[in-house]
Amino acid sequence: xxxxxxxxxxxQPRGKKPFQVSFEFxxxxxxxxxxxxxxxxxxxxxxxxxxxxxxxxxxGSTRERTLRMVSQIxxxxxxxxxxxxxxxxxxxxxxxxxxxxYKTAGIKHIVALRGDPPEGAGKPFVPHPEGYRSAAELxxxxxxxGDFDISVAAYxxxxxxxxxxxxxxxxxxxxxxxxxxxxxxxxxFDNDDYFRFVERARKAGITQSIVPGIQPIHSFxxxxxxxxxxGASIPGWLAERFDGLEDDPExxxxxxxxxxxxxxLELVDNGITEFHFYTLxxxxxxLALARLLGVRPD
Numbered sequence: 547x548x549x550x551x552x553x554x555x556x557x558q559p560r561g562k563k564p565f566q567v568s569f570e571f572x573x574x575x576x577x578x579x580x581x582x583x584x585x586x587x588x589x590x591x592x593x594x595x596x597x598x599x600x601x602x603x604x605x606g607s608t609r610e611r612t613l614r615m616v617s618q619i620x621x622x623x624x625x626x627x628x629x630x631x632x633x634x635x636x637x638x639x640x641x642x643x644x645x646x647x648y649k650t651a652g653i654k655h656i657v658a659l660r661g662d663p664p665e666g667a668g669k670p671f672v673p674h675p676e677g678y679r680s681a682a683e684l685x686x687x688x689x690x691x692g693d694f695d696i697s698v699a700a701y702x703x704x705x706x707x708x709x710x711x712x713x714x715x716x717x718x719x720x721x722x723x724x725x726x727x728x729x730x731x732x733x734x735f736d737n738d739d740y741f742r743f744v745e746r747a748r749k750a751g752i753t754q755s756i757v758p759g760i761q762p763i764h765s766f767x768x769x770x771x772x773x774x775x776x777g778a779s780i781p782g783w784l785a786e787r788f789d790g791l792e793d794d795p796e797x798x799x800x801x802x803x804x805x806x807x808x809x810x811l812e813l814v815d816n817g818i819t820e821f822h823f824y825t826l827x828x829x830x831x832x833l834a835l836a837r838l839l840g841v842r843p844d
Contacts, residue, residue, distance in 0.1 A: 564819065565819050565820070565821070565839045565840065565841055566595075566596050566819065566820045566821075567593065567595050567596065567820075567821050567822075567823065567836055567839065567841055568595050568596045568597050568598065568599065568628075568730075568757075568821075568822045568823070569590050569595055569598045569599070569822075569823050569825050569832060570598075570599045570600075570601065570759075570822065570823065570824050570825060571583060571586070571587070571598065571599070571600050571601070571615075571825055571827050572600065572601045572826070572827060573600060573601065573611040573612055573615055574827065579827065582827055582828070583615075583827045585829070586825060586827055586828060586829035587619060587622075587623065588623070589829040589833060590825070590829050590832065590833065590836075591619075591623040591624075591625045592843035592844070593833075593836050593841050593842065593843060594625070594844070595625060595626075596626065596820075597625070597626040597627065597628040597655045597695075598619055598623075598625050598626070598627055598628065599627075599628035599629070599630060599655070599657050599697075600612050600615045600616050600619070600627065600628070600629060600630060601630045602629070602630035602631060602632050602659070602661070609644060612629050612630060613629065613644070613647055613648065613651065613653075615627075616628065616629045616648075616651070616653050617651045617652075617653065620651075620652060620653065626654065626655055627653060627655065628653070628655030628656060628657050628695075628697070629648050629653050629655070629656055629657070630656075630657045630659060631644060631645070631648075631656050631657065631658055631659070631684065631688070632659050632660065632661025632684075633660060633661060633674070633677050633678035633679075633680075633681070633683070633684045634660070634661035634674075635674060635677075636674055636677055637674055637676040637677050638676060638677055638678055638687065639676070640677075641677065641678060641684070641687065642687065642691060645687070645688055645691045645692070645694075646691060648694075649691065649692045649694075654692075654693075654694055654695055655694065655695045655696075655697070656688055656694045656695070656696050656697075657696075657697045657698070657699075657730070658681055658684045658685050658688060658696050658697070658698055658721075658726065659681055659684075659698070659699055660680055660681040660684070680717075680720075681698055681699070681717075681721050682717070682720040682721045682723075682724045683724070685698060685721055685724040685725050685726050686724040686725060688725070689724070689725035695727050696725060696726045696727050697726065697727065697728050697729070697730050697757075698718070698721040698722070698726040698728075698729050698730070699729065699730060699731075699732065700718055700729035700730065700731045700732070700743065700747075700756055701714065701731065701732050701743075701777065702731050702732065702734045702739040702740045702742075702743040703732075703734060703739050703743075703777055703778055703779060704777065705717075705777060706776070706777035711746060715746050715747060715750045715752075716750070718747060718752065719747075719750055719751070719752055722752060722754050726754070727754065727755075728754050728755040728756070728757055729747075729754065729755070729756045729757065730757045730759050730822045731743070731756065731757065731758050731759040731822075732759055732776055732777070732778055733759050733760070733761035733769075733772070733773065733776075733778050733824060734758070734759075734778055735761075735773075735778070735779070735780060735781055735784050735805075735809070736779070736781050737809060737812055737813060737816075739779075740758055740813070741816070743756070744756050755820055757820045757821065757822045758813055758818060758820075758821060758822070759822045759823075759824060760806065760809065760810060760821055760822065760823050760824065760835070761823075761824045762802060762806045762823070762824075762825075762826075762828075762831035762832060762835065763788070763802040763805060763806070764802065764826055764828055764831065765798075766785075766788035766791070766792075766798065766802075767792065770785075784805065787801050787805060788801060802831060803831060803834060806831060806834075806835055807834075807835065807838055810835050810838060810839070811838060814839065821835075821839070823835065823836075
């Protein structure tokens with residue numbers, strides 16, 4: 547792998563750096579899914595993550611559930627809970643009411659996103675006539691209401707609807723200048739994509755953290771579908787590793803562990819100390835990756 551020279555770091559023993567981790571969950575839809583959700587939360591909470599975030603469905607379809615989940619996470623575990631927030635299908639007043647509800651509930655972290663329309667990712671975004679028109683406007687609106695810790699999205703392979711890299715990087719810059727504390731990337735499987743993206747951002751004057759979003763592959767078929775919808779590519783070598791494992795869950799799990807470990811440790815060897823893990827409400831693979839980083843319960 548060719549890493550830009552300004553991202554190289556001298557190797558240090560793994561586990562010796564002050565690694566920071568955060569975890570992303572989605573609101574469960576059934577009783578069985580909710581049971582797994584809370585089981586995973588309670589397994590990961592003792593790692594003292596920077597925050598645990600809960601997503602927000604397309605078009606704001608899980609608004610109330612997201613608020614309930616983040617409030618309950620904070621109350622039951624003491625972990626900082628971050629709520630996702632989008633500006634799809636709602637007026638500014640409606641979005642601002644949600645922000646105030648988070649503030650009243652003691653939620654201090656928000657992941658601010660433009661969001662996907664109800665039709666799903668890839669469909670054209672049409673702003674509400676009285677709503678926030680972009681994630682940058684949403685960040686500025688959040689800043690007016692409270693002193694939140696705000697994360698925004700970044701796309702190492704460019705957002706599917708971006709016409710050019712110049713537009714992509716300028717959009718990220720606007721979000722950060724509006725008051726976001728950091729960017730968290732969409733999932734990626736080739737670390738070169740991440741390093742090239744960071745290099746572009748730094749050349750544009752962006753100084754805030756760009757945290758790599760890591761997606762453990764619990765199901766290659768499922769993750770491939772997610773990737774296709776959000777513009778993340780699946781390298782040929784990765785597809786080959788999982789080829790023929792659809793009916794062999796044990797081997798699939800072992801390969802998934804090896805792939806995720808390789809990706810994370812290569813990032814570590816090049817100076818990365820912050821990670822955001824997409825859990826899909828499952829804890830085991832993420833727990834193993836945290837252990838590789840030396841992140842363990844007290």
